[in-house]
Amino acid sequence: MAEKDLFSGFWIKNVHLKNHIGVAPMTRTSAVKDSVPRQDVLDFLVHRAQNGVGLVFTEAVLTDYESAQGYPRQSRMVTQRQIEAWKPVVRAIKDAGSTAIMQMFHCGRVAWPEINPAGRIIAPSPVAPKQENPLTGQPFPVPDEMNRFDIDHVIRGFAETAKGAVQAGFDGVEVHGAHGYLINSFLSPYSNKRTDHYGGSTENRFRLARQIIRAVHEVMPEDRLLTFRISNWGVVDMKVSLFEKDQWLETIGLLDKEPVDAVSVSTLNFSYPAFETDQNMAQLTRQKTGKPLMICGGIYDRKTADQALQDADIVLSGKSLLLNANWVDDIANNRPLEPRTPQEANVAYTDEPLP
Ligand SMILES: Cc1cc2nc3c(=O)[nH]c(=O)nc-3n(C[C@H](O)[C@H](O)[C@H](O)COP(=O)(O)O)c2cc1C
Numbered sequence: 255m256a257e258k259d260l261f262s263g264f265w266i267k268n269v270h271l272k273n274h275i276g277v278a279p280m281t282r283t284s285a286v287k288d289s290v291p292r293q294d295v296l297d298f299l300v301h302r303a304q305n306g307v308g309l310v311f312t313e314a315v316l317t318d319y320e321s322a323q324g325y326p327r328q329s330r331m332v333t334q335r336q337i338e339a340w341k342p343v344v345r346a347i348k349d350a351g352s353t354a355i356m357q358m359f360h361c362g363r364v365a366w367p368e369i370n371p372a373g374r375i376i377a378p379s380p381v382a383p384k385q386e387n388p389l390t391g392q393p394f395p396v397p398d399e400m401n402r403f404d405i406d407h408v409i410r411g412f413a414e415t416a417k418g419a420v421q422a423g424f425d426g427v428e429v430h431g432a433h434g435y436l437i438n439s440f441l442s443p444y445s446n447k448r449t450d451h452y453g454g455s456t457e458n459r460f461r462l463a464r465q466i467i468r469a470v471h472e473v474m475p476e477d478r479l480l481t482f483r484i485s486n487w488g489v490v491d492m493k494v495s496l497f498e499k500d501q502w503l504e505t506i507g508l509l510d511k512e513p514v515d516a517v518s519v520s521t522l523n524f525s526y527p528a529f530e531t532d533q534n535m536a537q538l539t540r541q542k543t544g545k546p547l548m549i550c551g552g553i554y555d556r557k558t559a560d561q562a563l564q565d566a567d568i569v570l571s572g573k574s575l576l577l578n579a580n581w582v583d584d585i586a587n588n589r590p591l592e593p594r595t596p597q598e599a600n601v602a603y604t605d606e607p608l609p
Pocket residue numbers: 278279280281282313314357430432433483520521550551552553570571572573574599600602603
């Protein structure tokens with residue numbers, strides 16, 4: 255097969271991307287007032303668009319004022335003030351010729367009760383992560399098992415937040431179904447022990463994701479995108495494989511039937527073998543979906559970007575684009591680059607200006 259070109263254009267549904275390179279969603283915990291991010295954090299997204307990325311994801315935006323919040327100073331998109339704050343950001347990203355997608359998330363059992371407005375943590379089952387909360391050094395509390403009211407509230411929260419994104423002018427929204435947060439914790443038998451129709455089979459564990467996708471799809475105009483992010487790893491109990499291979503494939507098969515315009519697979523490293531096979535996660539995922547596929551994890555220079563693109567349609571970079579304003583230009587010119595460490599990336603959570 256001919257090598258794909260990182261710098262050629264690409265269509266997702268009716269939306270044209272100027273290249274195959276995107277900024278991965280990155281939470282910045284900067285929203286001190288009104289759940290609106292700090293101005294330099296908003297400007298960061300615009301600068302990356304102006305410096306050549308085709309696709310810009312926002313940080314994970316919370317879907318309610320109840321239990322969705324997992325970290326301090328996260329943002330929301332439901333009040334007029336929040337929507338107005340984002341409008342010029344989205345405009346500027348588009349003026350730079352890039353596409354803007356807002357990611358939405360509910361933290362689920364990874365939440366931190368001290369900063370969660372409800373002081374309450376909800377999850378599919380009353381199962382706490384095994385590890386301590388690295389941010390507080392305390393054990394994670396046992397979450398409340400979600401009842402019908404909680405489930406409806408969560409679904410509504412995603413749909414209402416998507417409406418805010420539409421008003422702010424975003425080209426699309428992403429449902430965050432990765433990293434051990436709420437939706438992912440329903441998908442995985444590691445954290446979903448339910449015996450009702452939200453647990454047990456893969457189809458049942460997928461039910462919440464399906465209901466959220468459909469509720470969001472209903473409020474999205476036809477010309478906007480809906481993407482879904484998924485992973486086999488979580489930010490807590492990180493070494494645990496959240497799926498078995500067949501469960502992953504079945505889940506992707508179910509996702510493929512839904513009205514999502516692209517599937518975004520988050521990995522610790524795009525090149526690692528998936529589930530002890532000789533394929534990577536993108537190759538394995540491709541078996542079950544023909545939808546546009548985004549891949550992320552360990553893409554830091556021209557070589558890794560080119561390699562990752564061979565099995566996917568869009569490559570996303572987190573840490574490299576966070577810490578290097580000229581990353582797109584550097585890879586365009588094949589300059590020597592090093593992988594960036596999570597420790598370096600922690601600057602994202604401070605008020606230190608980024609390059
Ligand atoms: C500071 C920081 C914040 C992140 N926040 C999010 C987030 O809000 N949503 C999400 O899906 N992933 C988040 N991630 C994960 C990244 O999107 C990406 O998957 C990860 O950094 C691996 O890609 P990389 O090797 O290019 O950095 C975050 C990563 C970093 C470094």
